[in-house]
Amino acid sequence: MSSLSHNSPSQIKGKPRGLSRHRRREAIWGMICVAPAVLGFLLWQLGPILGSLFIAFTDWGIAGTPDWVGLGNFKQIFTEDQLFRKSLGVTLYFSLASVPLRMLLAFLLAVLLNQKIRALPIFRTIFYLPSIVPAIASSVLWIWLFNPDFGLLNAVLRPLGFPKIQWIYGSDSVIPSFILMSLWDIGPMMIIFLAGLQGVPRQLYEAVEIDGGNAWHRLKHITVPMITPTILFNLILSIIGAMQTFVQPYVMTDGGPNNNSLMYVLYLYKKAFEQSQMGYASALAWILFVIIAVMSFVVFRTSSSWVYYEGR
Numbered sequence: 001m002s003s004l005s006h007n008s009p010s011q012i013k014g015k016p017r018g019l020s021r022h023r024r025r026e027a028i029w030g031m032i033c034v035a036p037a038v039l040g041f042l043l044w045q046l047g048p049i050l051g052s053l054f055i056a057f058t059d060w061g062i063a064g065t066p067d068w069v070g071l072g073n074f075k076q077i078f079t080e081d082q083l084f085r086k087s088l089g090v091t092l093y094f095s096l097a098s099v100p101l102r103m104l105l106a107f108l109l110a111v112l113l114n115q116k117i118r119a120l121p122i123f124r125t126i127f128y129l130p131s132i133v134p135a136i137a138s139s140v141l142w143i144w145l146f147n148p149d150f151g152l153l154n155a156v157l158r159p160l161g162f163p164k165i166q167w168i169y170g171s172d173s174v175i176p177s178f179i180l181m182s183l184w185d186i187g188p189m190m191i192i193f194l195a196g197l198q199g200v201p202r203q204l205y206e207a208v209e210i211d212g213g214n215a216w217h218r219l220k221h222i223t224v225p226m227i228t229p230t231i232l233f234n235l236i237l238s239i240i241g242a243m244q245t246f247v248q249p250y251v252m253t254d255g256g257p258n259n260n261s262l263m264y265v266l267y268l269y270k271k272a273f274e275q276s277q278m279g280y281a282s283a284l285a286w287i288l289f290v291i292i293a294v295m296s297f298v299v300f301r302t303s304s305s306w307v308y309y310e311g312r
Contacts, residue, residue, distance in 0.1 A: 073283035095242035110193035131187030196230030
């Protein structure tokens with residue numbers, strides 16, 4: 001009873017008043033720190049996003065006055081536009097092939113770079129370096145590499161007995177060429193995987209070794225389950241990035257040959273800025289948004305069955 005008599009009412013009822021004041025101060029500083037990003041989104045991004053939604057229901061050629069057409073753009077896209085189906089199919093083909101290959105290669109490189117070897121920082125720099133090359137510069141470089149007559153790739157394959165490959169100049173080989181090219185800039189994904197690998201507790205590997213497990217057992221039962229949150233993160237970003245591929249087909253093929261590299265965003269760009277059909281392009285953009293949102297939702301929805309969180 002004597003000890004309680006010396007406590008203030010605020011201390012008896014709950015937490016000390018000073019602690020709540022400290023948390024309020026932290027909350028205020030947190031809001032101040034995020035305010036520039038939030039204001040930037042509200043002022044410079046939310047407005048154009050809502051504006052594009054309105055434009056998607058109009059027939060607007062940029063210079064004139066928008067004419068309200070309702071669902072006319074969407075009806076034409078789904079019922080009459082063959083290039084919409086072509087570009088969507090090309091983009092899905094590229095995404096479904098490039099995303100798993102990029103993730104697998106980035107993960108394998110991260111596993112190798114997670115070992116204790118000499119000159120490890122040099123190897124990490126070498127594998128990360130291509131990702132900082134500007135997309136335009138790397139596209140110009142790959143145009144030379146893919147040249148069927150004097151390109152480096154055919155020059156290497158020809159002595160091995162391979163026939164001359166047309167690469168980006170062939171209708172059947174253009175998307176496989178872009179898939180091969182997409183493996184060029186996996187540096188950021190590799191670094192994220194490497195960070196996840198370095199967060200795996202060493203004692204788990206030691207437990208597997210004590211039980212007589214080998215490298216495959218460590219990979220299957222420890223490494224992969226422990227970095228599934230990292231895999232989920234890279235998977236979502238890879239899907240979004242692949243579905244929005246634009247620079248490489250724009251610079252290297254302009255959608256050819258025979259529209260076999262007409263990526264969705266490239267087709268959207270042509271409609272908006274080459275044919276001045278801004279309303280139609282906005283409708284295409286919102287369709288792409290819905291497709292990416294659905295794909296991301298499916299991945300998140302199914303992640304509970306394969307993603308392991310240590311705290312759960």
